[in-house]
Amino acid sequence: MPGLEDLYREIILDHYRNPRNRGELAVPPAHRVEGFNPLCGDEIVLYLDVRDDRVADLSITGQGCSISQSSASMMSAAVKGRTVAEAKALIRAFKAMMSIHEAGLDGPGGSDGDGDLDGQGGSGAEPDGPPAAETPPLGDLEALQGVVKFPVRIKCATLSWNTLDQGLDAAAS
Amino acid sequence: MALSPGLDVDAIKDDFPILDQKVHGRRLVYLDSASSSQKPIQVLEAMDEYYRTTHANVHRGVYAIAEEATRRFEEARGKVARFIGAREAREVVFAKNATEGINLVAHSWGRTHLGQGDVVVLTHMEHHANLVPWLMLAQEKGVELRYIPLTGEGTLDLSGLDRILDGAKLVGVSAVSNVLGTINPVRHIADAAHAAGALVLADAAQHVPHLTTDVAELGCDFLAFTGHKMLGPTGIGGLWARADLLEAMPPFLGGGEMITDVRLDGFTPTEIPWKFEAGTPPIAEAVGLGAAVDYLSALGMDAVRAHEVDLVTYALDTLAQRHGQDLVIHGPTDPRIKGGVLSMQLGDIHSHDVSQVLDEAGVCVRAGHHCAKPLMRCLGANSTARASFYIYNDRSDIDVLAEALGDVRKFFG
Structure with a gap:
């Protein structure tokens, strides 16, 4: 059975205690997007300033558990200063690490726990086209890999990423 | 040691096989009965024996086992009726849970009696089950919703009750709060509501399992309950209502079982309570619920409640001594008006993180908003970790909880 140390790695607790990029940005030029996890009441408010197809700045407010808040931090x-295409690639890579693949039925639990970090998934269930951008390294984010062993917490970890996805779409439209 | 006024908890624990296991190498300490209770072997065996020897559809076959299945199903209804003080078994409508019981009232009684501008009074401490059906009716029919607010102690603020009740047609109130544990003065509210010309619906999902329930004493007109919180299986619960009210109400769900005649151009509904029970009902679940009622009746609900008061008193003392100001417990602090429910906030540590570390110690609590988001906003809390007690818990379980909360503080401190 997975233990607490699989979930609460030191780097996660560090981001929880000292969250990066905390605060608000002026709207406009920034876009404001909210994300909620109805299961446990986690909430994320993301301020996203996209300029010249690049995440020029972003900041975060909201409240929630250590996993949701450290993942957001x-x-x-990870995405500050990246191009929109790189940010989108990171979202895909992070969700793949959380065993969430975009091809529908092969969701969490359906893919025999492939926690591989290469984003390939190995299941053949993903659309296999060429990546739109080189995926930036996950870096510290790999610490969140242990969350996969605690299925109810996956939604906490992915909340900020889904919110970012919405924000990038809002900024593009 | 299981020292308790009235209950031999060690003997009770032996009846609950699920408690005899280890999780993460630790004894399972189940403190989430407000969410769903565990089931004694008497309930499991009653359902198993029913399926092995008696199962057939009810109210249909004229062969022996079908008649026996029908007898047992209706016997269970009678047990529930006696358990809650109903005058007649036909005042008990089986549905899948309290939520469905409340929806039955909203759909059947509500759609007949409520229209634009009619007033339904609820409270700030309702479970979503007693909010959303009325919010749906407000959207659909323009029904006006008013709310009884809370005092700082987590009780209902009844100071403006007469004004709130003015013109109301229905009052919906939680008999015991699933978050605060507050035991509400249903009788007092019902008397005031009746004087104002309103009917009263008690959401008794947390009342029937823990306190002697007598619909006449409560003074309500409708009472919703659920089986799985009172040692019974999931999938069975329902609604009690006065027979004259049920008779005047149109059917809820349509289908087999609920008719006396069906033509191609219409139908005639059957008598109560079957008028509200379309389709094959949860028969084995009803049998299981009947066994649960037997189990609780044998213990005696006065003893069940005395045990709960003992645990609440001990828990409030123990947790205050061990964790002091760092641990906020919402709701009344007087065990006489508090059910076995402790909604806790440990410093600024999120309830999800609290319950994750408690799980490592084998302790099961509920984390989140407990299906009462408006109440959580009143409390200024994003979420709480809720420990709730039942007949199979004892003081040693609370000691384990108090110790494990210390682990949480160490971990996130």
Whole structure:
């Protein structure tokens, strides 16, 4: 049975205690997007400033458990300064690490726990086209890999990423 | 040691096989009975024996086992009726849970009696089950919703009750709060509501399992209950209502079983309570619920409640001594008006993280908003970790909880 140390890695607790890119940005030029996890009441408010097809700045407010908040903090550090295509690639890579694949039925639990980090998934269930951008390294985010062993917490970890996805779409439209 | 006024908890624990296991190498300490209770072997065996020897559809066959199945199904209805003080078994309508019982009232009584501008009074501490059906009716029919607010102690603030009740047609109130444990003065509210010309619906999902329930004493007109919180299986619960009200109400779901005649141009509904029980009902579940009622009746609900008061008193003392100001427990602090429900906030540590670390110690609590988001907003809480007690819990379980909360503080401190 997975233990607490699989879930609460030191780097996660560090981001929880000292969240990066915390605060608000002026709207406009930034876009404001909200995300909720109805299961446990986690909430994320994301301020996203996209300029010249690049995440020029982003900041985060909201409240929730250590997993949702540290994931948001790590996400902000990982995508700041990246191009929109790179950010989208990171979202895909992170969700793949959480065993969430975009091809529908092969969701969490359906893919025999492939926690591989290469984003290939190995199941053949993903659309297999060429990646739109080189996927930036997950870096600290790999610490969240242990969340996969605690299925109810996956939604906590992916909340900020789904919110980012919405924000990037809102900024593009 | 299981020292308790009235209950031999060690003997009770032996009846609950699920408790005899280890999780993460630790004794399972189940403190989530407000969410769903565990089941004694008497309930499991009653359902198993029913399926092995008696199962057939009810109210249909004229052969021996079908007649026996029908007899047992209706016997269970009678047990529930006696358990809650109903005058007649036909005042008990089986549905899948309290939520469905409340929806039955909203759909059948509500759609007949409520229209634009009619007033339904609820409270700030309702479970979503007693909010959303009325919010749906408000959207659909323009029904006006008013709310009884809370005091700082987590009780209902009844100071403006007469004004709130003015013109109301229905009052829906939680008999015991699933978050705060508050035991509400249903009788007092019902008397005031009746004087104002309103009917009263008690959401008794947390009342029937824990307190002697007598619909006449409560003074309500409708009472919703659920089996799985009172040692019974999931999938069975329902609604009690006065026979004259049920008779005047149109059917809820349509289908087999609920008719006396069907033509191609219409139908005639059958008598109560079957008028509200379309389709094959949860027969084995009803049998299981009947066995659960027997189990609780044998213990005696006064003893069940005395045990709960003892645990609440001990828990409030123990947790305050061990964790002091760092641990906020919402709701009344007087065990006389508090059910066995402790909604806790440990510093600024999120309830999900609290319950994850408690799980490592074998302790099961519920984390989140407990299907009462408006109440959580009143409390200024995003979520709480809720420990709730039942007949198979004892003081040693609370000691384990108190110790494990210490682990949480160490981990996130």
